[in-house]
Amino acid sequence: GDSVTQTEGPVTVSESESLIINCTYSATSIAYPNLFWYVRYPGEGLQLLLKVITAGQKGSSRGFEATYNKETTSFHLQKASVQESDSAVYYCALGNSNNRIFFGDGTQLVVKP
Amino acid sequence: EAAVTQSPRSKVAVTGGKVTLSCHQTNNHDYMYWYRQDTGHGLRLIHYSYVADSTEKGDIPDGYKASRPSQENFSLILELASLSQTAVYFCASRVSGTGQLYFGEGSKLTVL
Numbered sequence: 001g002d003s004v005t006q007t008e009g010p011v012t013v014s015e016s017e018s019l020i021i022n023c024t025y026s027a028t029s030i031a032y033p034n035l036f037w038y039v040r041y042p043g044e045g046l047q048l049l050l051k052v053i054t055a056g057q058k059g060s061s062r063g064f065e066a067t068y069n070k071e072t073t074s075f076h077l078q079k080a081s082v083q084e085s086d087s088a089v090y091y092c093a094l095g096n097s098n099n100r101i102f103f104g105d106g107t108q109l110v111v112k113p
Numbered sequence: 114e115a116a117v118t119q120s121p122r123s124k125v126a127v128t129g130g131k132v133t134l135s136c137h138q139t140n141n142h143d144y145m146y147w148y149r150q151d152t153g154h155g156l157r158l159i160h161y162s163y164v165a166d167s168t169e170k171g172d173i174p175d176g177y178k179a180s181r182p183s184q185e186n187f188s189l190i191l192e193l194a195s196l197s198q199t200a201v202y203f204c205a206s207r208v209s210g211t212g213q214l215y216f217g218e219g220s221k222l223t224v225l
Contacts, residue, residue, distance in 0.1 A: 004155075034212040046203065046216040053212065091155060095212045099144060099163060100171065103155040 002027050006092045006104035014112045015084055021077040021107045023066075023092035034095035035068050035075040038103075041088045049077075049090070062086075087111045116140060119204050119217035126224050132191040134220050136204030143209040145187040147171075147179060150201045150219075159202075162187055163209070194224045 006023040013019055027033040037049040037059075050059035055070035064079045075092060092104040117138045126132045136145065144163050148156035158171030160179035168179040176198060178190040187206075191198055201221050205214040 036212065038214075045218050046214075048213050051212060099209075100158055100161070101146070101212070101214060102158075103148075105153070105155040 002029055002033065002094055002096050002100070002102050004092050004094050004102055004104040006090075007107045009089075009106070009108035010110050011107055012110045012112060013082055016081045019077075019079045019082045019086075019109070021090055021092075021109070023075045023077065023104060025073050025075065025092075025094045027073070027094060027096060030097040032070070035066070036093040036095065036101070037064070037066055037075075037077050038091040038093055039088045040091075040106075046091070082109075082111050084111045084113050117204055117206050117215050117217040119202075119220045121220060122218060123221045124223070126191075126194045126222065128195060128224055130194050132194050132198075132222065132224075134189040134191075134202050134204075134222070136187045136189075136217060137185055138187075138204075138206040138215070139185065140206065140208075140215070141184065142206035142215070143184075144207045145181065146205045146207075146214065147177075147187070147189045148203045148205065149173065150203060156203060159189065191222075194222075196224050198222065199224045 003026045007021045034053045036051045039049045040046045050061040052059040052068040058067040089106045091106045095101045146161040147159045162168045162181040180188045201219045204217040
């Protein structure tokens, strides 16, 4: 079946350091799934951070980037310099041809000042 | 901005009782979803719907029913609540084709 695996949290980094949260996917129902990163900030609802629907393309938002790599079936989330306000839980997700969206278990990011 | 509202936001139920979680969206989205999240885990799909009066099973439908009486409303029904159904439930909607989900704030259900 379709599934997503991501870095297990919590991930703790210091402010201004770089970040990578790994995400790999398995898609058996569709050759080119849609890939997403969602985020839940403290006290807020789950919201879309970025999405990429074309293999080889990069999505970006709020300083975060993720590249859809079909060869390695990966969609890692990266940021060059994190801020304390980036502390949140990040979810990688996959959308398949049956209109289902599968989520990873989430990665809690803690940014120390 | 898409608006998805859930009610109740929190509920305590007794084992064997009936629970109904309601979801309302105001943006004319085709698709609506019910997910369940257990502490420390991701969201798992229970039921979804792409049109009024029709629902589809997700990955963990056992013990749950769903109802979509109109495009705006989507309910999740636990006929006989069990301890294992204690979780946070999220409703979401999306427009066909875009893939982006718009989530409600979640409903925390505790079954005692």
